Amino acid sequence: MIPIRCIxxxxxxxxxxxxxxxxxxxxxxxxxxxxxxxLKRYCCRRMLITHVETWE
Amino acid sequence: MExxxxxxxxxxxxxxxxxxxxxxINAIRRIAMMEVPKIAIEDVNIVQNxxxxxxxxxxxxLGLTPLISNLDGIEGMEMANECDCEEYCPKCSVSFTxxxxxxxxxYSKDLVSTxxxxxxxxxxxxxxKLKEDQNIELEVVAKIGLGKxxxxxxxxxxxxxxxxxxxxxxxxxxxxxxxADVCPRNILKSDKRSKKLKVQNIEDCSMCKAxxxxxxxxxxxxxxxxxxxxxxxxxxGSLPPEEVLSKACDVLxxxxxxxxxxxxx
Ligand SMILES: [Zn+2]
Ligand SMILES: [Zn+2]
Numbered sequence: 001m002i003p004i005r006c007i008x009x010x011x012x013x014x015x016x017x018x019x020x021x022x023x024x025x026x027x028x029x030x031x032x033x034x035x036x037x038x039l040k041r042y043c044c045r046r047m048l049i050t051h052v053e054t055w056e
Numbered sequence: 057m058e059x060x061x062x063x064x065x066x067x068x069x070x071x072x073x074x075x076x077x078x079x080x081i082n083a084i085r086r087i088a089m090m091e092v093p094k095i096a097i098e099d100v101n102i103v104q105n106x107x108x109x110x111x112x113x114x115x116x117x118l119g120l121t122p123l124i125s126n127l128d129g130i131e132g133m134e135m136a137n138e139c140d141c142e143e144y145c146p147k148c149s150v151s152f153t154x155x156x157x158x159x160x161x162x163y164s165k166d167l168v169s170t171x172x173x174x175x176x177x178x179x180x181x182x183x184x185k186l187k188e189d190q191n192i193e194l195e196v197v198a199k200i201g202l203g204k205x206x207x208x209x210x211x212x213x214x215x216x217x218x219x220x221x222x223x224x225x226x227x228x229x230x231x232x233x234x235x236a237d238v239c240p241r242n243i244l245k246s247d248k249r250s251k252k253l254k255v256q257n258i259e260d261c262s263m264c265k266a267x268x269x270x271x272x273x274x275x276x277x278x279x280x281x282x283x284x285x286x287x288x289x290x291x292x293g294s295l296p297p298e299e300v301l302s303k304a305c306d307v308l309x310x311x312x313x314x315x316x317x318x319x320x321x
Pocket of ligand 2: 134139140141142143144145146147148149
């Protein structure tokens with residue numbers, strides 16, 4: 001499961017996780033989605049970009 | 057001291073403070089993070105947890121879930137350690153229940169609050185996953201606390217200031233137009249007509265000094281204005297940034313009041 005908050009700054013990034021994934025599946029560009037959702041800092045962006053879901 | 061608001065939205069405020077001192081600005085910053093009360097889940101009573109997630113991991117995730125704790129919501133509520141009850145009571149706590157059967161992902165919106173004003177800020181935070189026929193049943197108690205006791209009670213994500221950047225040019229030195237391309241934040245713009253480098257959006261300057269390092273003939277100089285600050289407060293959504301700021305000022309003035317009463321006696 002994705003951590004609730006960004007490990008570095010504490011922003012609740014998990015709230016954006018489902019939206020990020022569904023928009024990514026629709027073929028949108030990762031950068032465009034993150035910019036649009038207002039995740040400006042690279043600490044928060046890496047939380048979504050690099051997350052690997054191991055719990056199926 | 058003068059304050060000018062640069063930008064403001066639901067979760068973030070940026071403002072400029074002019075003619076202030078570092079210790080004062082820093083006191084506000086530290087109090088905004090560590091001593092502004094907000095509400096967060098503290099106790100979790102798990103009745104049944106069939107999921108693959110350990111109870112303590114789940115409790116930790118619940119604790120970090122931000123809850124709405126604006127002034128309307130927590131007005132009149134007691135700090136948990138100052139309340140005269142045994143463990144918890146409606147005066148100092150809000151309880152939630154969560155009861156679901158799989159399959160599916162359990163979200164923060166599935167938490168049912170006993171208080172209509174206090175609920176999770178975001179509905180879409182995934183808490184755990186359940187498979188077919190698995191159950192989750194728990195009760196949680198949210199209490200008011202301070203950031204210095206646990207990170208879940210820190211209302212801010214970003215709470216920081218920097219001194220106002222100051223960029224000066226040495227008119228005697230040769231103009232180096234290439235510096236405009238060196239700046240990672242595009243602060244500098246080469247203006248060949250007036251034979252100068254122009255500064256734009258100076259507040260974006262991070263004072264990285266990449267331009268100074270690339271500059272061989274000491275044309276550019278990066279400094280800062282000692283008494284002017286750019287202050288940024290971003291919250292996790294639990295309370296608006298202006299409320300964090302005004303509460304931080306209240307706490308600071310209460311502290312000063314203690315000195316006043318002390319020195320009168
Ligand atoms: Zn972050
Ligand atoms: Zn109580």
